[in-house]
Amino acid sequence: MQKKVSKDIIEKWLKGWSLSRDLPLPFQYKSGFKVDVNDEKQKARYVFAELNDDFFQLANSIEEPWVFLKVCASFDDFKDKVSEKWKEQPQGYMMSCVSPMNFSNAILHDAYSLELEEYNSTFVVKIVTKDNELASIGRVVIVDDLAVYDRISTEINHKRKGLATFLMKELEKIALSKGVSKNFLVATEQGKSLYGSLGWELYCLYTSVVIPSEKSKN
Numbered sequence: 001m002q003k004k005v006s007k008d009i010i011e012k013w014l015k016g017w018s019l020s021r022d023l024p025l026p027f028q029y030k031s032g033f034k035v036d037v038n039d040e041k042q043k044a045r046y047v048f049a050e051l052n053d054d055f056f057q058l059a060n061s062i063e064e065p066w067v068f069l070k071v072c073a074s075f076d077d078f079k080d081k082v083s084e085k086w087k088e089q090p091q092g093y094m095m096s097c098v099s100p101m102n103f104s105n106a107i108l109h110d111a112y113s114l115e116l117e118e119y120n121s122t123f124v125v126k127i128v129t130k131d132n133e134l135a136s137i138g139r140v141v142i143v144d145d146l147a148v149y150d151r152i153s154t155e156i157n158h159k160r161k162g163l164a165t166f167l168m169k170e171l172e173k174i175a176l177s178k179g180v181s182k183n184f185l186v187a188t189e190q191g192k193s194l195y196g197s198l199g200w201e202l203y204c205l206y207t208s209v210v211i212p213s214e215k216s217k218n
Contacts, residue, residue: 005072005094005204007031007049009146013094013184014047016141016148019120030054042210043067051078059086065213072204085211092186092206095195099172099181102199105162106169114170122150123174127163136163140171147175149185164194 014026014033026033032048032055045068048055055071059082062069068089071078075088108114108127112135117124121143127136138152149171154164175183186206187195196202 001202001204005049009096009184009203010047010049010072012143012146013148013186016122016143016146016184017150017186019141019143020122020139020148020150022120030058032058039066041066045070048072056081059083059209062211065211068208068210070206070208072206074205075207075209082209086209087212089208089210091189092208093189093192094203094206095185095187095192095200096203097183097195097198097200099176099183100199101168101172101183102197103165103169106166107162108166109161112163123171125167125170125174127158127167136167138164138167138171140175142175142178142180145180145182147172147178147180147183149183152185152191165198168195168198 011026011033014035018025018035024036026035026047029046031052032046035045037044043064043066046058048071051071051073055069059069069086072094079088112127112129115126115128117126122139122141124137124139126134128134134155135158136154139150141148141150149168152164152167172183175181183200184203185195185200
């Protein structure tokens, strides 16, 4: 795990995250970044590469629900320094990988086929059944020299068939075709083991906190 998190990498990843979702690009907020998400359950997100005065001042000033604070640190590192109004979200893991990934058995069964789309520097790979049912989907966004992998998922009735591994292989092919071999993503607890098996390494913890609405607390 990195001792010093690169602010440059965080900015590129966040730009890829925004492009993938067709959202406004991030802009600098003091030593961190902000994205106006404008969603009912995520109005905005502030992202910091480290815990500092800017992070804590912001945490003290926000009263509005569904504004997320995100930081490359453990919740234990700051839980006693912010108000209890802030609720921890499921742990995230920033991960990195330099190609090639480890694909020992990445084969697509004849029951599936690939579909490709492109928008906003974002390349979408879909795995669909012969009946055109979506089985697995993922995106890679090229941001300068970084390939940002995002929104990778497999439908529950198509899990354990190697689809996610094959999907990652196809996404990596796209990145390499653009001359990019540095890869980055944020994994959930569940996804971390898959990416680890492909050769990804933990870059840093990525912790999110938010003030839920009163209605959601009841």
